[in-house]
Amino acid sequence: MPNAKPEETGDEVHSIGVDLARRILEHDARALARGITLVENGSPSAASLTAALYPHTGHAHVIGVTGPPGSGKSTLVDALTAAVRNDSRSVGIIAVDPSSPFTGGAVLGDRVRMQRHSGDAGVFIRSMASRRNPGGLAPTTRDVARTLDAFGCDVILIETVGVGQVELGIMKVADTVLVVTVPGLGDGVQTIKAGLVEIADCFIINMADRPGVQQAVGDLKTMLTLGGAEERRRRWNPPVLETIATNGTGVPAVWEACQRHERVLATDNRMGRSHDRLRDEVVEEVQRRVGAYVGEELSRNGSMEPVLAAVMRRELDPTAAAASIVRERLTRPN
Amino acid sequence: MPNAKPEETGDEVHSIGVDLARRILEHDARALARGITLVENGSPSAASLTAALYPHTGHAHVIGVTGPPGSGKSTLVDALTAAVRNDSRSVGIIAVDPSSPFTGGAVLGDRVRMQRHSGDAGVFIRSMASRRNPGGLAPTTRDVARTLDAFGCDVILIETVGVGQVELGIMKVADTVLVVTVPGLGDGVQTIKAGLVEIADCFIINMADRPGVQQAVGDLKTMLTLGGAEERRRRWNPPVLETIATNGTGVPAVWEACQRHERVLATDNRMGRSHDRLRDEVVEEVQRRVGAYVGEELSRNGSMEPVLAAVMRRELDPTAAAASIVRERLTRPN
Numbered sequence: 053m054p055n056a057k058p059e060e061t062g063d064e065v066h067s068i069g070v071d072l073a074r075r076i077l078e079h080d081a082r083a084l085a086r087g088i089t090l091v092e093n094g095s096p097s098a099a100s101l102t103a104a105l106y107p108h109t110g111h112a113h114v115i116g117v118t119g120p121p122g123s124g125k126s127t128l129v130d131a132l133t134a135a136v137r138n139d140s141r142s143v144g145i146i147a148v149d150p151s152s153p154f155t156g157g158a159v160l161g162d163r164v165r166m167q168r169h170s171g172d173a174g175v176f177i178r179s180m181a182s183r184r185n186p187g188g189l190a191p192t193t194r195d196v197a198r199t200l201d202a203f204g205c206d207v208i209l210i211e212t213v214g215v216g217q218v219e220l221g222i223m224k225v226a227d228t229v230l231v232v233t234v235p236g237l238g239d240g241v242q243t244i245k246a247g248l249v250e251i252a253d254c255f256i257i258n259m260a261d262r263p264g265v266q267q268a269v270g271d272l273k274t275m276l277t278l279g280g281a282e283e284r285r286r287r288w289n290p291p292v293l294e295t296i297a298t299n300g301t302g303v304p305a306v307w308e309a310c311q312r313h314e315r316v317l318a319t320d321n322r323m324g325r326s327h328d329r330l331r332d333e334v335v336e337e338v339q340r341r342v343g344a345y346v347g348e349e350l351s352r353n354g355s356m357e358p359v360l361a362a363v364m365r366r367e368l369d370p371t372a373a374a375a376s377i378v379r380e381r382l383t384r385p386n
Numbered sequence: 387m388p389n390a391k392p393e394e395t396g397d398e399v400h401s402i403g404v405d406l407a408r409r410i411l412e413h414d415a416r417a418l419a420r421g422i423t424l425v426e427n428g429s430p431s432a433a434s435l436t437a438a439l440y441p442h443t444g445h446a447h448v449i450g451v452t453g454p455p456g457s458g459k460s461t462l463v464d465a466l467t468a469a470v471r472n473d474s475r476s477v478g479i480i481a482v483d484p485s486s487p488f489t490g491g492a493v494l495g496d497r498v499r500m501q502r503h504s505g506d507a508g509v510f511i512r513s514m515a516s517r518r519n520p521g522g523l524a525p526t527t528r529d530v531a532r533t534l535d536a537f538g539c540d541v542i543l544i545e546t547v548g549v550g551q552v553e554l555g556i557m558k559v560a561d562t563v564l565v566v567t568v569p570g571l572g573d574g575v576q577t578i579k580a581g582l583v584e585i586a587d588c589f590i591i592n593m594a595d596r597p598g599v600q601q602a603v604g605d606l607k608t609m610l611t612l613g614g615a616e617e618r619r620r621r622w623n624p625p626v627l628e629t630i631a632t633n634g635t636g637v638p639a640v641w642e643a644c645q646r647h648e649r650v651l652a653t654d655n656r657m658g659r660s661h662d663r664l665r666d667e668v669v670e671e672v673q674r675r676v677g678a679y680v681g682e683e684l685s686r687n688g689s690m691e692p693v694l695a696a697v698m699r700r701e702l703d704p705t706a707a708a709a710s711i712v713r714e715r716l717t718r719p720n
Binding site for chain 2: 099102103106107108109110326327330331333334335337338339340341342343345346347350351356359360363364366367368369370371372373374375377378
């Protein structure tokens with residue numbers, strides 16, 4: 053009897069996920085919104101939802117859009133959405149709120165502009181807060197993107213402010229990564245060197261009616277020449293494109309570049325990349341589960357306490373303590 | 387014979403760490419700088435360095451200073467350093483470069499101002515890049531702080547831009563957390579609500595000669611009333627202090643508040659907090675090691691491949707794949 057209740061609840065949770073999945077596959081937008089909320093909150097039913105949707109994923113072209121604050125990413129995403137809709141392809145937009153406790157609100161406010169597509173049934177827009185996501189932002193974003201994919205979105209645009217490792221992680225979810233900058237922003241183009249040159253499949257100099265645009269294009273092209281050839285570059289040379297997102301100038305060329313990049317991925321190494329990504333995802337999930345198990349085991353019984361007491365007395369450093377715990381408690385003979 | 391070389395190297399690496407530790411304990415500033423570099427880069431000799439220093443740590447008062455860009459944190463840290471030096475206590479400063487690939491350079495430039503203390507042997511200043519730290523920023527910052535602690539710094543100031551979970555993590559390293567804001571910055575005080583009210587031991591309204599300061603103080607006090615009593619608040623009510631860091635106004639009161647907070651920690655729950663923190667640190671390190679072991683094991687043999695092939699064919703979702711791997715390969719009977 054003590055087991056009956058949890059199992060009942062487990063069944064209920066499972067059927068909520070499966071039922072939502074069915075409705076999402078039937079293109080029910082309200083079910084989609086609810087499903088994304090479950091995924092975002094890491095709700096118990098999210099696992100069965102994600103599992104039920106997974107066989108229906110792998111269709112969408114996921115495009116990540118990143119760049120410094122003030123580079124006009126939201127406006128570009130908005131204009132790019134119009135270009136994609138012009139090709140009669142449906143769009144899912146995930147706007148990732150940067151993980152800042154300070155500026156989050158302001159950035160979300162900025163995104164209100166995108167609402168011009170909100171009356172279009174071919175566009176689904178979702179803002180995501182990046183703080184407090186259980187299991188990290190990249191996994192959650194990936195599962196939200198898959199939910200949109202299963203719903204039938206042809207193109208998924210993920211907009212994120214390019215700050216730090218967390219956001220670089222999200223970019224791993226995207227098939228095509230657009231890095232947006234503007235002429236004369238702060239230290240200019242030089243500031244996007246670190247980390248972002250490596251992940252960009254396409255550079256966009258937005259606000260290209262500002263002074264300094266030729267300098268910015270030239271700098272970027274030089275950086276690309278110096279960068280050397282990486283795996284993803286073998287068959288693809290990241291173009292440097294100019295846009296004025298506010299009036300749409302140059303945006304169709306961005307959309308064309310995205311499509312060209314997708315074709316290169318499809319004919320070249322998309323399968324290899326997909327395999328490697330899925331592999332990484334599975335390994336990380338195994339690590340997460342084993343880590344959670346280890347954490348629980350160590351909490352359960354008080355057997356850590358003697359070691360911790362030695363650490364508290366400064367007789368043993370924390371790293372050595374961890375090593376001794378791994379050695380003594382967690383390794384077993386084969 | 388194949389083992390001889392690695393073991394020799396291991397011994398060398400160990401002796402580099404131990405030798406550096408000895409020199410750091412003898413108050414050799416060049417050894418300190420080199421030691422911090424090793425720790426920051428996660429060099430092989432960092433482990434023996436940290437282990438050798440650990441028995442000599444636990445003395446310093448670690449003060450974290452965070453707040454939005456433009457709130458004058460660097461100037462405040464500079465003025466606070468002068469106040470601490472006035473009490474003849476030595477200071478270590480860790481300026482954590484925010485993990486942004488865009489703005490890193492600009493922020494570091496901003497810190498050049500702090501160089502006025504660089505001729506003072508009682509002040510050691512170190513900038514840290516937060517990107518690409520092996521094992522995350524908080525562990526690295528903690529080990530750098532311990533190195534300064536062992537060197538003999540009485541007070542360690544950690545300055546970081548308050549963006550996101552990563553920086554909140556660093557704040558866990560500090561005994562006392564100062565959250566800095568300014569009147570009328572962006573959305574004003576409201577923007578520091580999320581996450582930072584919980585971690586602040588002291589609020590500082592810097593640039594208190596600007597209009598809106600009374601409003602900012604009032605807002606913060608209201609937020610504190612609404613916030614409820616947390617564990618760390620039982621014996622400590624975070625004060626809201628006004629400063630003009632550029633001319634030192636109000637800065638001695640900040641230093642007094644830090645010292646008062648330290649006394650409360652010492653008499654109240656500092657031991658409990660230290661124990662819990664060290665416990666978390668050891669558990670995280672165990673999880674990291676087990677995770678690395680699991681990752682290597684899964685890579686070594688091709689036994690993941692059949693499961694991955696099913697994931698690629700969309701027959702199995704990645705979470706279910708991970709669960710099956712954990713179930714089949716990693717759990718063993720007791």
